[in-house]
Amino acid sequence: MSHPGATATDRHRVVVVGSGFGGLTATKALKRADVDVKMIAKTTHHLFQPLLYQVATGIIASGEIAPPTRMILRKQKNAQVLLGNVTHIDLANQTVRSELLGHTYVTPYDTLIVAAGAGQSYFGNDHFAEWAPGMKSIDDALELRARILGAFEQAERSSDPARREKLLTFTVVGAGPTGVEMAGQIAELADHTLKGAFRHIDSTTARVILLDAAPAVLPPMGEKLGNKAKARLEKMGVEIQLGAMVTDVDRNGITVKDPDGTFRRIDCATKVWSAGVSASPLGRDIAEQSEAEVDRAGRLKVLPDLTVPGHPNVFVVGDMAAVEGVPGMAQGAIQGAKYAANAIKAELKGANPAEREPFQYFDKGSMATVSRFSAVAKIGPIEFGGFIAWLAWLALHLVYLVGFRRKLTTLLLWTVTFLSKKRGNLTITEQQAYARTRIEELEEIAALVQDPAKEAV
Numbered sequence: 001m002s003h004p005g006a007t008a009t010d011r012h013r014v015v016v017v018g019s020g021f022g023g024l025t026a027t028k029a030l031k032r033a034d035v036d037v038k039m040i041a042k043t044t045h046h047l048f049q050p051l052l053y054q055v056a057t058g059i060i061a062s063g064e065i066a067p068p069t070r071m072i073l074r075k076q077k078n079a080q081v082l083l084g085n086v087t088h089i090d091l092a093n094q095t096v097r098s099e100l101l102g103h104t105y106v107t108p109y110d111t112l113i114v115a116a117g118a119g120q121s122y123f124g125n126d127h128f129a130e131w132a133p134g135m136k137s138i139d140d141a142l143e144l145r146a147r148i149l150g151a152f153e154q155a156e157r158s159s160d161p162a163r164r165e166k167l168l169t170f171t172v173v174g175a176g177p178t179g180v181e182m183a184g185q186i187a188e189l190a191d192h193t194l195k196g197a198f199r200h201i202d203s204t205t206a207r208v209i210l211l212d213a214a215p216a217v218l219p220p221m222g223e224k225l226g227n228k229a230k231a232r233l234e235k236m237g238v239e240i241q242l243g244a245m246v247t248d249v250d251r252n253g254i255t256v257k258d259p260d261g262t263f264r265r266i267d268c269a270t271k272v273w274s275a276g277v278s279a280s281p282l283g284r285d286i287a288e289q290s291e292a293e294v295d296r297a298g299r300l301k302v303l304p305d306l307t308v309p310g311h312p313n314v315f316v317v318g319d320m321a322a323v324e325g326v327p328g329m330a331q332g333a334i335q336g337a338k339y340a341a342n343a344i345k346a347e348l349k350g351a352n353p354a355e356r357e358p359f360q361y362f363d364k365g366s367m368a369t370v371s372r373f374s375a376v377a378k379i380g381p382i383e384f385g386g387f388i389a390w391l392a393w394l395a396l397h398l399v400y401l402v403g404f405r406r407k408l409t410t411l412l413l414w415t416v417t418f419l420s421k422k423r424g425n426l427t428i429t430e431q432q433a434y435a436r437t438r439i440e441e442l443e444e445i446a447a448l449v450q451d452p453a454k455e456a457v
């Protein structure tokens with residue numbers, strides 16, 4: 001396979017954007033290939049997003065789910081890890097532009113695998129983020145942990161009953177898997193872990209509200225499992241409000257529109273946003289230079305071989321890609337990445353890119369935990385819930401955590417938490433709670449003084 005930009009003596013250059021499920025899988029799958037891989041990502045770690053809610057609620061430490069990518073790949077000699085925020089992909093010149101603290105880097109590629117994932121969507125109301133952080137990064141999870149535990153601390157110091165009530169009301173927006181997991185874990189934190197730790201307030205009186213504009217809990221998992229999860233949460237005291245559309249979010253609470261058109265207010269200090277996703281803006285960047293289109297969630301509509309129309313050397317995989325029948329889940333990214341890596345390897349041996357078999361997704365099922373010892377699972381036509389589903393969830397998440405040591409420490413932390421209801425990671429700092437606004441201000445200043453110099457690495 002040869003592409004413009006490669007010389008006869010060059011090894012084939014693969015650039016991978018992102019170190020998530022798609023990016024890391026693709027890079028590892030190219031370990032034995034005769035290629036040079038440069039993986040560019042905006043964080044230094046690979047993130048196991050399915051367990052972010054456990055970081056946010058003090059069960060595990062961030063290091064358990066966010067190992068440094070550089071350390072994972074240290075023995076893979078053909079791979080180089082580069083920190084940088086990719087801001088532009090130039091399809092015509094086959095280069096990737098990335099930025100790191102005011103410096104701009106331009107990296108050429110022969111084959112590109114873009115796996116930049118998705119961010120939180122506030123459906124056009126990005127200002128909600130200031131008061132209702134999403135759950136997409138370690139920063140988000142630590143900020144949420146600081147806000148949740150900080151609300152209990154402030155309530156302990158308050159002599160005003162209305163303020164105490166506001167501080168002890170926790171609202172989770174979005175009743176998908178993340179929302180269900182967060183609501184369940186905040187309830188367990190209040191009812192068990194923190195019980196008896198305060199003198200002025202009773203943590204068990206905290207209200208946890210899970211609301212969604214849709215009429216069901218866990219819609220993708222079907223009515224039966226959705227109702228099962230709903231019943232379990234309600235038994236734990238979580239208030240579930242369905243058909244409730246959030247129309248405004250501010251420091252003191254949220255405004256909700258009910259199905260009958262009336263508006264009401266929920267006074268609450270802590271809000272968690274888990275209502276929607278929006279694909280990386282790199283999808284739009286690619287669409288603007290090609291025949292490809294993006295869907296409403298900003299995902300790029302790729303060809304059956306996961307490439308961009310007119311660019312058989314540019315693969316887009318994972319949450320960024322819109323492919324019929326492939327859900328925005330870890331397996332979609334992992335399988336897409338393996339497919340792209342296999343295509344590269346086959347074509348280095350002479351296979352014709354025009355003759356690629358289309359990507360085929362193998363559905364391994366989906367699961368969500370609701371509480372300690374309770375989960376729901378759907379594997380093909382089989383649906384089940386309760387303790388067995390929870391055990392299956394536990395085993396599967398351990399298998400997919402990167403690194404043996406990490407599997408072991410996580411298992412230990414889980415054993416302590418699930419058997420004793422104690423949590424070992426309840427540390428919070430002021431920086432976690434309040435740094436977001438300051439960082440945004442600093443980014444604005446940095447943009448004004450940006451060094452226009454370009455460097456090639």
Ligand SMILES: Cc1cc2nc3c(=O)[nH]c(=O)nc-3n(C[C@H](O)[C@H](O)[C@H](O)COP(=O)(O)OP(=O)(O)OC[C@H]3O[C@@H](n4cnc5c(N)ncnc54)[C@H](O)[C@@H]3O)c2cc1C
Pocket residue numbers: 017018019020021022023040041042043045046047048049050051052053084085086087115116117118135136177178280282317318319320328329330331333367
């Ligand atoms: C809270 C939560 C819980 C989840 N639970 C589950 C679950 O239980 N089971 C399941 O199957 N799926 C779950 N998912 C979905 C799953 O995590 C995603 O489908 C999967 O991570 C998609 O992989 P990806 O490689 O496409 O993107 P990601 O894993 O998100 O990786 C994207 C990568 O790109 C990098 N990046 C983004 N933009 C840029 C840029 N401009 N420049 C450089 N780098 C960039 C990011 O830093 C990251 O490394 C969950 C997701 C979340 C948020």
